[in-house]
Amino acid sequence: MIELRHFRYFIAVAEDLNFRRAAERIHIDQTSLSRSVRDLEEQLGAPLFVRLPRKLHLTPAGLKLLKETRRLLIRFERMKRTVRQTHALYQAPLRIGVADGIAQPRLSACLASWRTVAPEVPLELAELRAGELIGALKSEEIEVGFSFGVPDDEVIAQAPAWRYRLMAVLPHSHELASRKIVALPELLAFPLLSCNEQCLPGLLWQMRTIVRKYVDRATLAGEACTLSGYVTRIAVGEGVGLGDEGHAQTLRRSDVLALPLAEEEHITTFVLHKHQRFGIAAPVQRFLTHVSALS
Numbered sequence: 001m002i003e004l005r006h007f008r009y010f011i012a013v014a015e016d017l018n019f020r021r022a023a024e025r026i027h028i029d030q031t032s033l034s035r036s037v038r039d040l041e042e043q044l045g046a047p048l049f050v051r052l053p054r055k056l057h058l059t060p061a062g063l064k065l066l067k068e069t070r071r072l073l074i075r076f077e078r079m080k081r082t083v084r085q086t087h088a089l090y091q092a093p094l095r096i097g098v099a100d101g102i103a104q105p106r107l108s109a110c111l112a113s114w115r116t117v118a119p120e121v122p123l124e125l126a127e128l129r130a131g132e133l134i135g136a137l138k139s140e141e142i143e144v145g146f147s148f149g150v151p152d153d154e155v156i157a158q159a160p161a162w163r164y165r166l167m168a169v170l171p172h173s174h175e176l177a178s179r180k181i182v183a184l185p186e187l188l189a190f191p192l193l194s195c196n197e198q199c200l201p202g203l204l205w206q207m208r209t210i211v212r213k214y215v216d217r218a219t220l221a222g223e224a225c226t227l228s229g230y231v232t233r234i235a236v237g238e239g240v241g242l243g244d245e246g247h248a249q250t251l252r253r254s255d256v257l258a259l260p261l262a263e264e265e266h267i268t269t270f271v272l273h274k275h276q277r278f279g280i281a282a283p284v285q286r287f288l289t290h291v292s293a294l295s
Helices: 004-016 019-025 030-044 060-091 105-117 130-138 201-211 227-235 245-250 282-294
Strands: 049-051 056-058 094-099 123-128 144-147 156-171 192-195 220-224 241-244 256-260 266-274
Touching: 004 019, 004 030, 004 060, 019 030, 056 060, 094 130, 094 282, 105 123, 105 156, 105 245, 105 282, 123 130, 130 144, 130 156, 130 201, 130 266, 144 282, 156 227, 156 245, 156 282, 192 201, 192 227, 192 241, 201 241, 201 266, 220 227, 227 241, 227 256, 241 245, 241 266, 266 282
Parallel strands: 094 123, 094 144, 192 220
Antiparallel strands: 049 056, 144 266, 156 241, 156 256, 156 266
16 A cells, blocks of 8 residues: 655655665665665556666656655645644634623523534633724734624624614603503603713614604713613613613513513624634634524
8 A cells, every 4th residue: 555655755765866865864774765665666566766786767657756746745735734724723712702791692592502503613702892892803812702883994894693672771660661662752751871982882873873863862861881880770760771672681670671662673783803814714704604694
C-alpha cells in the first residue's frame, strides 16, 4: 500500500539524486530509504530512477511523479491546516453579548435550542449596555449581540430577530387598570415613563417612533436606566409605561399590570454582528441562521 511517506522519501531522493545525501537530510537509514523507493516503484509498476554506478537520473515517469507528488503534498498540507483551523474554531465558545437588559422568553428559547442544535459550539454570554455592545463587537470580544437596536454604523450589521406586541404597563391602582384593553391615545393622556437615552437608546427610539404616531408630544414622568427600574417606577405610581409582551411575561409582578393595547404595535429585538471583509466565520453564520429560523 502506498503511503504519504513513500512520496516524501521519493521527493527527497529526486531532489538530491543521491540516496546517501537524501537519507541524511530526512534522517532515515539509507537502506530503508532505498527499500521504500523500490516499494513505490513496484506499487506504481514503473521505474522512477535510472540507477548508474555513480549517477542517479529520473525517468520520464519519475519526472511526472515528482511534479504530481509536489502538488499532492501541497494540497495535503492545506487540507491539514483547514481541518485544524475548523477544529479550533468549533472548540472555541461563541461569545454572545446581551444588551439593554433583555430578558425575553424568545431569547432564552433561542439560546437553549442552540445547545441542542449545535452542542459542539458552546455559548459564552456577556451582559452589556448598548454602547458597550458596539465596542465589544468591533474589537471582536464578542461575535454576536442582541439589542433593541443601536445607531447605524458601517462596521456593525443588525437585523430583526423577533418582535413582541407592545402592551400598556400600569400600577394596580391606576384608573385604567380595570380595562381589558387600553387604547394607546387614552394611555398617552397620562404622564409616560421614558427610557434613558444613554442606557436604552434602541428601546427609547422605538417607543418614541410609536408614540409620535398617536400624539404630537407626550407628557414625560421621568426616565429609567434599566427595565427592572422602569417597572419599579411604574409600580410606585410615577407614571404609566409601555413594554413588550415578552418582558411582561418575564417580569411578572403583583404590583403592576400589563394590558393589551387596542392598536397592534410591536417592539423589535435585533441580532447584531460585525461585518467581516473575508466573510463571516462558519459558527457565527450558523448561529445567525438559527436565530432567523426562530423569528
